[in-house]
Amino acid sequence: MEWEVVIGLETHTQLKTKTKIFSGASTAYGAEPNTQACEVSIALPGVLPVLNKEAVHCAIKFGLAIDAEIAPRSVFARKNYFYPDLPKGYQISQFELPVVGKGKVTIQVPAVGKNEAYEKVINITRAHLEEDAGKSVHDLKSGGAVEGMSGIDLNRAGTPLLEIVTEPDMRSAAEAVAYAKKLHELVQWIGICDGNMQEGSFRCDVNVSVRPKGTTELGTRREIKNLNSFKFMQQAIAYETQWQIDTLEDGGKIQQATVLFNPDTGETRAMRSKEEANDYRYFPDPDLLPLEITEADKETVRAEMTELPEAMKVRLESEYALSVYDASAITSSKEVADYFERVIQAGGDAKLAANWVMGGIAAKLNAEDKSIAESPIDAVVLAQLIKRISDGTISNNAAKQVFEAMWSGESDVDAIIEAKGLKQVSDTGAIEAIIDEVLGANQTMVEEFKAGKEKAFNALVGQIMKASKGKANPAQVNVILKEKLND
């Protein structure tokens, strides 16, 4: 039987606010345990939550970015359960009335093997605001703690999260990863999340089920919790999908479960079912008033928002005649897009700028594991290099040498060209002289060309370039050589 996998994602996005969602404690990562836990974070008797407006601002931004319904009135609810790192014994979340309703995210699924790249719209069910829990630190061995005991760090308790839930719209691990990447880019683009997956700022829970291809009923799902890298997500979904298919084909049944992915073994495994049987007893939090968002609030936020990646992609295609591929690659991150636009503003040709940003720069950044913000080559300097290519001062090959020098920290493009003697020879007379010389020395090749051997032409160009030490303008060489051979 042919099977189809059905995937939906729930993503916990940590919002980039200075303080916690219901208190004034700092959200900065990495502080000494419990040094960012105020009386509200610790849930002392008598403390009360006060909603951080900045978190609401982030939620509105996200809602606008995915063209979603933003609830004029949403409600915070208590999710009741006991856990040592949940200080109040309940988490303040949103249940029946979330702040962001239905929306859409368009993903680009890359080509894999013989499958071509394609676009797909993923429907967002909802996004709601909630507070994060603290951390339980097991296996304590240092820091003065007693071995064999667990430590509780409440620095993270109360950090604002936007939980973004999709419809079960994805049909492959590739689609799920493409969605996760797109969302990851989007929340950083609109500035609501730092996207740091190592620090847990962007965590995905993936719901996976399988069904016979062609059927419409959903199979029983298992939820893979807390995936914090795209690679693990890909592996976990692939493993889980195959496991479910194997189980069903062996006559087994899928039990709804929460599973964890083990990166060492590449396997998913169900958590104890005891942890599943929760009745969270949601009810509206009487300490918080319903959250009201007016049209004016939305307009204020909208006015502050910069161009969204989808809109920018379309603009790059039309304004600079970039290919869909280049346009979506450049708009994959705000930093890259901004860099690209600065190159163009500084006078760089768009097509060449796209090639360099996605080519030379990207390769270097990748190799050195750097972001474009850390690029040693400023956009204005890159534009200078591109101008020298466009105006024929240097060849593409020579440009690569200049680029290397620029990467090493030199920034005066013309000085590099001068110092390395890379200026192209575009003087027709000089080029003619070299060509004549080469033709004279390579009569056999000339004969071969005239006998119809096209390859001989390229060989002659090679000889000419060699004779000019790479400095002859190749375009001019081509034209003049053709003229002379056809004489």
Place this chain on the structure above:
Amino acid sequence: MINQSLKNLSQLLASKAMSSVEMTQTFLDRIHQYNPSINAYITVDEEKSLAQAKAADASIAAGTATVLTGIPLAQKDIFCAKDWKTTCGSKMLANFIAPYDAHVITQFNNVGAVNLGKTNMDEFAMGSSNETSYFGGVKNPWDLTRVPGGSSGGSAAAVAARLCAAATGTDTGGSIRQPASLCGFTGLKPTYGLVSRYGMIAFASSLDQAGPMAKSAEDCALMMNVMAGFDARDSTSLNHPKEDYTAQLNQTPFSQPLAGLTVGLPKEYFAEGLDGDVAKVIETAIVEYKKLGAEFIDISLPNASLSIPVYYVLAPAEASSNLSRYDGVRYGHRAAEYDDLMEMYMKSRAEGFGEEVKRRILIGTYVLSAGYYDAYYLKAQKIRHLIAEDFKAAFKQCDIIMGPTVPSTAFKIGEKTGDPIAMYLQDIYTIATNLAGLPGMSVPAGFSNDLPVGLQIIGNYFDEARMLNVAHAYQQVTDWQTAMPKGIA
């Protein structure tokens, strides 16, 4: 001195006839003398109180004092007070020393009032007799074999026995008004949201409201001037302009100061269940009010009878969640021995909470559970809305509602402990105002068999100033508020 109004006490201090240290010491001495038999206070800390008194004297000398500067007040042990043991009447918090001040405490500190100590209360404010306190019951100063009411029983006994100049309380279903009625003094539960709940240990968040417990309406007004006001740390705090609650007092001609006031008498508050002698006291008070110029009409609050069932769904639901933080992990009682996390939770909570608290946690957990939520919690919320609508309709006909505060007078210690429902009926006339968020008062109106009886005054939202004036006018022609129990002078 001990029976003086707050205004007179303030004048004593201002005129330097007495220092705050002397006044504070007088009350501390009385606490030493009478608290062992009454058990009104859980914590007294002479050093802290006298240090505050000394600072108040300095402020009086410097001319920076206000009305309550240097006045010794009792604080219900539900308010966190920095460096004070704050127990909420529970073993769970028996050793909890608050590291911060509740808003109410800050307000009193800011005007230089003296904190005499933390008063006894029903555990987590759950009870109507103060018998659920881990620190033992409180005795009614009018009859030591009887309860003072609850949950603010310690503050009530302290005010009645003149072990403080005035006190704070909190009222979730009647916890200021019922003990005020049973102990014979004036207590006010303000409009929900008028006094910040920050630092006030939560029982049922949507109903809890702090208010003054004092001899007279005028004293309550002076307390309200300090307690009321917007606080950004409480999201349910109302941004209502600051009022002077004494402003309306004494401003009308004495002969018929309440002329033009229409008072509604809800027939449901005078029906079966009301003690005949209590009814007589209330009727006498009504006669007095007619002399003051008030007009009376009959009104109906048709859904009032549902107040108790609605309350005992909603309050426990919120409480079950509010009390989840007492898990033995970060502070409070933790069982001495346990094998795993689950056992630590279960033992710590089983040992730390008393019977009534456990009963309400169980009820609350039940009504919020999947499958029961709609039938109980949601239904109760709908009826709560109807009850509020009843009052809205009533206030179209009248300015003030009056009736008994409690169906009977103070009952014997132990009389109702075996019958929770009988205990819950103590609040039958007071709960509806909490459900509607309205302000309510109890004003001493006389005695039945030598036990105090309280008249309840209910006003519309933010009508505290008018209510206080209605009570004040009555207290100008009666003197129930100055009556003191025998044996404590």
